[in-house]
Amino acid sequence: MTGLSSEQVTRFREDGYLLIEDAFDADVLDGLQTELTERIDRWCELALSEGLLSDLLPDAPFDKRLALLSEQLENPGPLLAVVGGKLRTAGMFQILTHPDLLDIVESVIGPEILAHPQFNSRAKLPHQDASVVPWHQDLGYLEADAEETFMVNFWIPLVDATKENGCMEVISGSHRTPLIAHEPGMGPGGNFKGVDDDQLPPGDRVMCAVPRGGVVLIQHKTIHRSVPNVSDHIRWSLDLRYSDPRQPTGRDNVPGFIARSAEHPDEICHSVDQWQSIVAAGGAPSGT
Structure with a gap:
């Protein structure tokens, strides 16, 4: 893939989400x-x-x-x-820096791209309330200074994602909604912050089934949730985010890394070891 078409960019900006069924070679997930x-x-x-x-x-x-x-x-x-949260591994780095994904991001925000410090690996087990995520905006989990930062958020399944195994559901157009107050203890398991139903804006609710090798793009104010996994298998997925490194991330306490840059190519992070060093040092590389 060589980035989004102008029509896809327009749809993403207008709807707040975009499904791409063949975003990259699924073998990239094998590592x-x-x-x-x-x-x-x-x-x-x-x-x-x-x-x-x-x-x-x-x-x-x-x-x-x-x-x-x-x-x-x-x-x-x-x-x-041991399989959830922020896995700073070679396999995760390979996905975060995959050219096809970065081309998609560049189509939307340009060539200055930060791999955002907020990312996750998730295993959604069958018939478990604890992993059912309520309606929320990703911005609700970040500091408020990131509200005006345009983020390109990827939801990437490691297995085919369907309604039955708990794929993502979005409210089309809800990215135009300002940040809504998120309440703790939400969801069937009471494990998440979320938005009460009476605060939800109008808009079509879209079930985002997508195959392995596909992605769902959302913006950081797009209201979305995951539905229960009523299948007989695990829905494995990743949440990845990208933004312009010159804008607030809402995660000042943890650094991201420069994944692509036309202005400062010497600051691009080229390896998982360098990524881990950036995190350990608490900031981006300089002149490396």
């Missing part, structure tokens, strides 16, 4: 998937030695194994934690 499997293996081998697990289920498929392992555990939280 991260291998890393996730290795993390599960390491945790489970230790859990087996401590008597917490009875079977490592090494032959179970990727989209079912974590759920089956969780069923053996009295408290699956520590296992889920």
Whole structure:
């Protein structure tokens, strides 16, 4: 892919979201998937030695194994934690810096691109309320100084995302809504900040089913949620964000990294090791 067409850019700006079914070669996700499997293996081998697990289920498929392992555990939280959140790994870096994704971002905000510090890996297990995310704006999880920053947010499934396994649902045009007060303890599991139904703006509600190798783009004020996973398998997904490095990120305490730059090519981050060093140092590289 070589970026968005002018028609796609217009739709994204007008609707606040855009579905792209073939954004990049799905094989790009394989490295991260291998890393996730290795993390599960390491945790489970230790859990087996401590008597917490009875079977490592090494032959179970990727989209079912974590759920089956969780069923053996009295408290699956520590296992889920090793594959969730902000994984600063080689596989994640490969996805964040993939040219096809950066071309999409450049189509919208230009060639100065920061890989935003707020990103996540998520495993949405079947029939679990704890992973059902309520209506919210991503800006509701950032500092208010980022409200005017134009962000290009990617929702990327590692498996085909469907209504049955809990894909994203958006309210078309809701990106024009100013930041709404987000209340804590929302969602069926009470685990998230979110927006009450009586505060939702009018607009078509669109279920964003997308295959592996596809993406859903949203803006940081687009109101969206994930629906329950009523399938028999896990909905694995990533949340990635990009913005202009000259604008506030709403995450001043954690740095992102320069993924592309025409003005300052010497500041581009070229490796996962450099990314990790930037985070450890608390800022972007200079003259590297």
